[in-house]
Amino acid sequence: MSLLRVENLSIQFGGIKAVTDVGFEVMEGEVFTIIGPNGAGKTTIFNLISCLYAPTAGRVMFGDVELTRLAPHDIAGLGIARTFQNIELFEQATVLDNLLIGRHCHRRTGLLADLLFLPGVQRAEREQREAVERVIDLLDLAHYREARVGGLPYGVRKVVELGRALAMQPRLLLLDEPSSGLNVEETDDMAWWIRDIKEELGITVLMVEHDMNLVARVSDRVLALNYGQVLATGTPAEVQRHPEVVEAYLGG
């Protein structure tokens, strides 16, 4: 069953056609990867799915909901979480607080209840912390729980951002270059976690990635993009062999 359906998606910035007539479907429970050279429009597609941009044409369907009509902050409530290419964490807050902010879409209390810290708020807080603690265990972040994010090394921040997305307990996880800036060992960990996320947590993953090794290891299907247009879709091996993809990467 398809969880996310992108139909004839196009966006233009002035005269620049960043994404042209892109269509694909992400099935429930798979890891779907978008690859392509720099400037191919991969992150633009992510931003279109997260409603940060409005498309010039086409639409994005999440189940029965048309995402393209929503505001950026409505997406989380539907069960879509994302990470960013350049890490967008809450720098001055602790790791724990970052993950707790990830739980925001599950909040049930209002401003007034928060102000008085009614018993309901306390109960909700305990539940949120329990959920966050499970993510901390999964990603081995216990050591950094109380640390301020701003002072953490890049590799750890990357994991914290993944954790924040997982704390949302999403149905669909968008990962924008999860391995960028990571060393070999950290990339290896990332590959394991992506597999865990898919198999143990049952979360569908849509990612943008450059590291073909990682792509081949974790992806069920791959879509290759160049100049905002789809070159090929298929299993990692099929796409890697596709003549147009080879040409795009090696310059033919």
Add this chain to the structure above:
Amino acid sequence: MRFVFKTSYDQDIRLLKHGGQTFWYGLLVVALVAAPAVVSEYYLSQLTFIAIYALIGVGLMLLTGYTGQVSLGHAAFLAVGAYTEAVLQAHGVPFGLSLAAAGLLAGLAGIVIGLPALRLSGIYLVIATMAFGFIVQEVLTRWESVTRGSLGITLRPISLAGVRLVEEWQLYYLALAVLTLVLLGVLNLLRAPTGRAFVAIRDSEISAQSMGIGLARYKTASFALSAAITGLAGALYAHKLQFISPEQFGIILSVELAMMIFIGGIGSLHGAVFGAIFLIALPQLVAVAKDYLPAAIGHQTGLEPTVFGLILVLVIVFEPQGLYGRWLKVRHYLQTFPLYKADMFRRQRTFMKSERAR
């Protein structure tokens, strides 16, 4: 050194994290309650001012320190609170109601300025809030039928439940009570989802949105709350001064308020209170220092603003975390006494330059 061993989530949620805090805050409460019996009327009056400025500081800190929206128009919210109180008192409205109205009306003013401010950020927001400050000041000057214009309004002492608060200690307790309640409310807010949403907006708007935090809703809420708290302070301020006129609520006051929280330590409620203490204590210290300085310096006009400005520059250069940051370092030094490392608080170099990597 103290190590807090955590065994339950409640330990993180509680306001007082360990016995030491309970002891010291308890001692502070006792000292503050006992103050009228100990200090002279003059110093008590200064303490009342500190409580009122701390109240404004808490309001401004919520907006600037926690939500990241800089405001140079907070004197206007203070004015809205003060004038609401003055006008309602003149019409015979009981104090409890007029205080609530002062907070409410200032909160509404906060929403009015907050809504257009949603599209502005950084320096543009500063300019917009500044403009708002000028507009409010101008309205107060021109709307003579209500505000008596530049003539100002003289306030009578508060009567609360039949008691007229004419003594200094009565107003002191009132200001202290309001400050305590507001502090507790804000502390609650900050340990709950709403406060975390504010922090999220401050640190990264784009990922706050991806977490499902509506910028419009939370920025407006922050503006409204901040303005409402400042409005409450305004009502007390009006009674403390006993006379208000539009020129008291000018840009200079707004700048002073902003400087107060920066010097106190941005991003902490301690900072708001420390800043208030600094703001009230500095003129006294300058007055004392005047006698010891050479006449050529001591009798210069503008000595106080110069010292104020100098300290602000020094704080920004050497201690961006303000007085509260300095206090944390001193405390850490004492706690770890022989083992203190000079590099403990050295800020890490960031090689990835971006707007947020401060």
